[in-house]
Amino acid sequence: MAVAVMGEIMRLDKFLADMGKGSRSQVKEAGKKGRIYVNGQVEKILKRKIDPNIDQVTLDGELVQYRKWEYFLLNKPKGVVSATEDKRYKTVVDLLGKDGRRDLFPVGRLDLDTEGLLLLTNDGDMAHRLLSPKKHVDKTYYARVSGRLPKDAVQIMAQGMELEDKTRVMPGRLEIAAQGQEEAEIYLTIQEGKFHQVKRMFQVLGCRVEYLKRMSFGPLALEEDLLPGQYRRLTEGEIESLRENAP
Ligand code: URA
Numbered sequence: 001m002a003v004a005v006m007g008e009i010m011r012l013d014k015f016l017a018d019m020g021k022g023s024r025s026q027v028k029e030a031g032k033k034g035r036i037y038v039n040g041q042v043e044k045i046l047k048r049k050i051d052p053n054i055d056q057v058t059l060d061g062e063l064v065q066y067r068k069w070e071y072f073l074l075n076k077p078k079g080v081v082s083a084t085e086d087k088r089y090k091t092v093v094d095l096l097g098k099d100g101r102r103d104l105f106p107v108g109r110l111d112l113d114t115e116g117l118l119l120l121t122n123d124g125d126m127a128h129r130l131l132s133p134k135k136h137v138d139k140t141y142y143a144r145v146s147g148r149l150p151k152d153a154v155q156i157m158a159q160g161m162e163l164e165d166k167t168r169v170m171p172g173r174l175e176i177a178a179q180g181q182e183e184a185e186i187y188l189t190i191q192e193g194k195f196h197q198v199k200r201m202f203q204v205l206g207c208r209v210e211y212l213k214r215m216s217f218g219p220l221a222l223e224e225d226l227l228p229g230q231y232r233r234l235t236e237g238e239i240e241s242l243r244e245n246a247p
Contacts, residue, residue, distance in 0.1 A: 008053055008068075012038065013046035015057065019064050020101035027059075033059050070104060071239050072096060072120040074219060077228035082109035082118060092118060095229055107131060107217075108193045116141075116214030118221040121233075129246035130218065132168060133192045137246050140189040140216040141198050142177075149176065149184050149209035156205060157188065157230045172201060187215070218245040 010018075016027040016036070024046075030036055031046040036056045038050060050057060052066035074092055076082065081089040084105050089112065093100045107119040107127045121127055130137050150156065157174040173189040184207075188198055199209045215222055219241040226232065234242070 009049050009051055012048050012050050015052050018101055020163055021059055069123045071234040072231050073234055074118045074231040075226045075228050076110050076118040078113050078115055081112055083107045114212045115228055117217050135246040136191045137218045138189050139169050140187055142213045142215050143209050143213040143216040145202050146183050146210050150205055154206055161204050218242055
């Protein structure tokens with residue numbers, strides 16, 4: 001985890017808002033009520049500057065930890081939108097509850113009805129690199145598809161294809177886990193994240209994706225005990241391996 005560099009100075013209200021303690025006006029209110037202390041002294045002036053690396057800030061008696069960069073791995077459930085705000089649906093940031101600080105955003109998108117591994121961070125550079133097709137970061141999806149898979153489905157996917165709207169997509173690695181007459185269970189690994197990409201790739205094959213779940217993203221795989229809607233922080237080692245995957 002990246003930590004604050006020495007001498008990083010910021011306003012107390014920004015610090016508290018960034019750490020997910022409420023909006024600037026909410027933290028200002030908390031300040032007026034004497035709920036905020038800096039280095040053991042009550043502090044009511046929220047525009048004062050602090051050094052989050054040195055100064056100890058408490059809210060309601062609890063130490064507020066400073067984290068400059070955050071990286072979360074979420075098992076996104078169905079019915080939750082991959083956005084920071086939405087009028088109709090709960091967002092992936094809402095699922096982070098008290099950890100859902102305002103500067104977090106999802107690294108790419110999963111459709112409303114797609115489940116699985118989604119990263120959330122406030123590290124824009126890292127997100128950009130992970131999403132760039134040029135970095136060739138593998139994303140593996142599990143899907144249940146209906147319709148008859150063509151015999152050469154693996155080869156078709158491996159060649160890359162043109163989607164129905166003529167968008168070209170890069171090759172994908174298809175593994176057929178189970179196959180019946182009119183349905184199949186598959187794993188597809190791709191390195192891009194075009195709109196509805198997996199669904200549209202199967203559409204070209206004459207099939208329909210009935211269920212879709214992202215199983216892995218670069219070096220990170222979804223563990224079975226992280227249930228839909230649950231999340232965890234990435235470890236230092238995982239953050240490092242993401243950096244190595246998309247330098
Ligand atoms: N491809 C899709 O079609 N949908 C997703 O949510 C992700 C990849």
